[in-house]
Amino acid sequence: MRKYFTWIFAKPYLGRIILYFVLVCLATVFSIASILSASNFLNVLFSQELSNTVVANPSLLDEFLSAFYSKIIAYGRVNALYIFGVLIFIIYFLKDVFTYLASFVIASVRNKVVRNIRNKLFQKYISLPLSYLSTHRKGDLISRLSNDVIEYDENVLKSIMSLVGGLITVSLYLTALFYIDYTLTFTVLIVFPIVALLSSFISRTLRQSSKHLQQKSANIISIIEQTISGLRIIKAHTAIELMNERFIHFNSSYTRLRNSIYRRVDLASPISEFLGNSMLIGLLLFGSSKVLSHGSISAELFIIYLVLFTLIIKPAKDIPTSFFNIKKGKASIDRIVDILEIKNQIIEPKEPIAFPKIEKGIIFNNVSFSYKEDLVLKNINLIFEKGKTTAIVGSSGSGKSTLIDLIPKLYEPTLGEILFDDINSKSIHSKAIRDNIAFVTQETILFNDSIFNNITFGSNSYSLEQVKKAAEIANAHPFIEKLPEGYNTIIGDRGSTLSGGERQRISIARAVLKNADILILDEATSALDTENERLVQEAISKITKDKTSIIIAHRLSTITNADKIIVLDKGEIKEEGTHHELIQQNGIYTKLCSMQEL
Known part of the structure; x- marks a missing residue:
């Protein structure tokens, strides 16, 4: 069950999940289209001679777009600017609409998955054997139903959606970059294996540390629950300072562990950003040399290429971060599944007999x-x-x-x-x-x-x-x-x-x-x-x-x-x-x- 935990609870909403990915694709496609359209806007604005070329390497798609743009350019420079401006606005608007619809769909799926997990846990709690409840702390059980489920939602569900959405976005942006100039794009791809290796190194021990953190969080809730329940005795025995010291000591240990984990997670973002900036600097040098040497890419198209590249950095950076969070959230899955896999000691009959009218x-x-x-x-x-x-x-x-x-x-x-x-x-x-x-x-x-x-x-x-x-x-x-x-x-x-x-x-x-x-x-x-x-x-x-x-x-x-x-x-x-x-x-x-x- 642990291996397929998310799939088990997400399967009933497979249709909506597919719709979410379709909407992400549409939002990304319209984002790329809006930027490519800006190429023509810049061409009209800066070029001495009007051109209808969209990319460096013409294709059937480029021929279709060129035929479409040539009709617009035929209206003249000023009118073409207005037309391209309106076109870019419509494309951006459609991109934002699809982005919102994607968020709208996936928010409902996430909330329903979390609801079903909570329902399943609660049903399991009320059917657990009394022997289990008597040997486990109430605070720990409450924590699994509240904190662990929230942790699972934030670190696993959210990250899976972010990861898959990021992969789709990166793939489509890379396709557009290849379409504009494949030699520049090959340069971009060289650094990706390095990012993957660093991500794997950082996340190696994250899951075990996160499981320890979740257990400590449950212990804190248990201490609070016991303290509130036994407040009369604590005050009667003048043990307020003792309980304060115990809680402060335990809370400090919890905070140190939390700091350690968050520092490791937060390391993913600067590393990705540093590598992204390094690629951007290399790309500027390499691309500028191609523009200045009158190579296969024009100045305005290189600007569009850079814009697309900067847009790819965030989803690319989100991919390793999502991997870290999923690794971290697996500790919550372990603690939830530990409860769900407990076998009930009361075995109900498959074909029960009705309760008799007692005579003896x-x-x-x-x-x-x-x-x-x-x-x-x-x-x-x-x-x-x-x-x-x-x-x-x-x-x-x-x-x-x-x-x-x-x-x-x-x-x-x-x-x-x-x-x-x-x-x-x-x-x-x-x-x-x-x-x-x-x-x-x-x-x-x-x-x-x-x-x-x-x-x-x-x-x-x-x-x-x-x-x-x-x-x-x-x-x-x-x-x-x-x-x-x-x-x-x-x-x-x-x-x-x-x-x-x-x-x-x-x-x-x-x-x-x-x-x-x-x-x-x-x-x-x-x-x-x-x-x-x-x-x-x-x-x-x-x-x-x-x-x-x-x-x-x-x-x-x-x-x-x-x-x-x-x-x-x-x-x-x-x-x-x-x-x-x-x-x-x-x-x-x-x-x-x-x-x-x-």
């Missing part, structure tokens, strides 16, 4: 799971029975969250199988499973949007009355009504304008509205004060009725009425039963209860 429950058969090498869950055998509440308890790191993450196929079991009644979860599409599960997590995820949109998140089919009813069940309606805009109130990033308890009740209202048969509650009350815990617990009691409910509990007082309690320890089920049964066993659960004075 969710069954774990000898399920084991590992993130890397060591097993986090070992030989789990249990049934989450339909319509009953099952609680999972255990110390931190015992595997509680991992176990419930297997149910909605956020991960696949390393060994064993998970059944919904008698159907293996691998035979059901993950979307179908998740459509039938409602989540309430310890870390409430809310978005910078209205309360209404946060409660209806995932669907646009709910009415305001349905949302209000769900909020009432979740004990959220009273505080929502007191807000300035009610259900239309914007609650800030991650619900920052609400208290912890209010955020949790919004999350519960979302689960109520979904009305799924399976409900997963992951330590939904662990971070709440007593009053908010009471309100949230009341809401949970309402929504778990007649649902297949799975609760991860930190506060054991909240699950004493559960139909079944599973005790996990180091990834294994150690105890299982009701609250009273487990107390009588006097095992791990009893110790946990005594620690909480239950």
Whole structure:
């Protein structure tokens, strides 16, 4: 994919790209025509005898142009000047029109390619396995979606268009120069291999340095993101100076590397300009000698030749610069493709089975799971029975969250199988499973949007009355009504304008509205004060009725009425039963209860 990355995303716009190159050709042809027309203008202006010769070496084209110009010259010197002036103006106008149309067409193509890359990256991000997201910095991932895509656009897309456009322009100008005087043009071409060799030498290490620069840029974004997120802790621990020093040190290193790369890139332009000026001086000496010796080129035609040559210098200079930028931008391609080539660990079935109407429950058969090498869950055998509440308890790191993450196929079991009644979860599409599960997590995820949109998140089919009813069940309606805009109130990033308890009740209202048969509650009350815990617990009691409910509990007082309690320890089920049964066993659960004075 790396080798053909640009082609893959540019292929849908091949027609427009071809049109762009055609327009570039037309703009260049009209540019050359306008300058060649000026030859006749100068001839009329300075020559004692009017001539209709266009170039030094007459051809069929020259004969046609000569016949055309002879008709104009027939009107006399003054009238011919006016006619040639108008003609040159029209040709210049057409050149500018085609130049604008070329830019208009290619700008749309570039923007659409960048849009599609961003869409592809974002789609990949939201489908990435959680294990990848948990082991990579958010700042780095954000940088690939923003900085690297912009870098790719500026250094690769723009440079490819500039490179191909430059090659077309140079080729057509060289053709015109050969047409005017081939001996002078051969002199021009001698220095081109030297430019190519110097360009190759400068750009040899540019790609690797650029990749390092992109990584450092991602690290800066990551540091900023972590600093903003942890600002409360930073201030509380009076670590502002420490964080400043770290950032300044890292930023200085980033700046030094950036300077090194830009100096190398910027070296391309002076070298090309120096060589171009050297050629121009040589050309002036050689061409002037031919004019003075009454050779194959006239004075006015030599002036036109010099004008064409000076116009060829910029596109010729842009060619090595474009090569440098493409080399530099390949680092961005590498970082983008690194993400796009990540294989999703969740393999969806080719012919998925519909999610069944649960009659028995969710069954774990000898399920084991590992993130890397060591097993986090070992030989789990249990049934989450339909319509009953099952609680999972255990110390931190015992595997509680991992176990419930297997149910909605956020991960696949390393060994064993998970059944919904008698159907293996691998035979059901993950979307179908998740459509039938409602989540309430310890870390409430809310978005910078209205309360209404946060409660209806995932669907646009709910009415305001349905949302209000769900909020009432979740004990959220009273505080929502007191807000300035009610259900239309914007609650800030991650619900920052609400208290912890209010955020949790919004999350519960979302689960109520979904009305799924399976409900997963992951330590939904662990971070709440007593009053908010009471309100949230009341809401949970309402929504778990007649649902297949799975609760991860930190506060054991909240699950004493559960139909079944599973005790996990180091990834294994150690105890299982009701609250009273487990107390009588006097095992791990009893110790946990005594620690909480239950």
